[in-house]
């Protein structure tokens with residue numbers, strides 16, 4: 423396998439990351455780094471946890487160091503946009519490690535923190551700014567910074583930015599960045615909306631793919647419990663958590679109210695737990711994440727928006743307590759486990775109302791999820807909620823891949839048995855209105 427120096431990175435960077443224990447580049451790094459160093463625009467398709475941050479961060483830092491010039495006051499040389507505060511923090515944390523012992527200044531711009539402080543930090547100029555789109559626009563309105571010196575633009579987790587409705591913000595921001603720039607767009611999934619975004623933001627991009635879009639991490643052992651109703655889920659979760667006392671689990675729910683209620687219930691039953699969702703302040707979220715990382719709690723109850731991009735080593739279980747309304751989110755959720763070469767389990771709970779969502783997930787991932795308990799709900803007489811139409815089981819016509827069987831059922835049965843096919847998620851504007859409305863609700867409820 424290649425090492426980092428063979429990719430064209432400077433000796434300084436190679437030795438810096440070597441000190442952090444990065445010995446061999448990951449596949450996305452091996453493919454993307456030489457292209458970025460050549461000055462190409464890159465459209466990167468990679469699963470979560472594949473090393474995307476270093477894939478764009480290392481060559482950018484290298485090129486900024488070669489250039490050597492300090493940024494002028496209020497200007498920014500590199501702009502990295504990401505969908506959530508947590509992801510912004512995580513990217514910046516990684517970049518600061520890569521840029522340690524260099525003069526490069528990495529700043530953060532996110533909502534939920536003091537805008538005056540951020541304005542002050544931007545005043546002397548920034549080499550790398552990592553930002554969520556909304557707060558960045560607020561600061562641009564205040565004339566706290568200018569984007570006319572941006573050389574590198576990175577859109578990370580672009581599919582989630584679109585799901586969260588950031589498209590207009592992204593367009594406004596891109597209009598302020600010079601055309602003469604290098605752009606990198608990373609996404610775990612490749613709906614048509616991302617292809618459109620790539621066409622309008624990138625110039626003759628090189629596509630770099632480390633696994634087919636929508637495929638879930640290979641090392642994740644997936645299973646589903648079919649339950650009759652919501653009430654059964656609580657009991658099942660308690661049993662699951664009790665049977666894996668050494669585990670470190672993230673439990674995903676659809677709404678912040680649901681997440682808070684479940685967290686309180688688990689807490690009252692003696693589980694070491696915290697919640698992370700849109701009703702929590704930045705400080706509360708950071709404390710919850712820290713407690714989860716340092717092991718003082720081992721169950722984190724979360725909504726999608728807040729949990730995006732969380733990189734906690736050693737997450738053993740991801741519970742889809744509620745199935746996500748958008749199938750892509752399933753891929754992101756379960757990508758919180760099996761990171762950096764570890765194994766992980768993804769366990770879903772599915773009520774009859776959610777069987778259409780499960781079907782969407784199986785179609786997107788091409789995987790028949792093993793049944794851990796219960797009987798697949800019959801839904802042959804009814805199309806998936808909000809999807810209209812029905813096709814045959816799999817758009818590719820190929821048999822669905824089977825997930826590795828869950829330990830407790832031997833994987834004899836599979837949840838796809840009753841699949842009658844709903845459409846794979848298309849771009850937002852071509853989806854039925856009910857589905858779009860649900861997505862809007864999701865933004866507000868998470």
Ligand code: AMP
Nearest residue numbers: 444445446447448471472473474475476
């Ligand atoms: P990312 O996909 O950028 O969130 O990275 C996922 C995790 O893998 C992070 O904890 C990184 O620090 C780690 N990582 C990324 N690249 C490498 C590498 N080449 N060698 C070892 N660890 C890495």
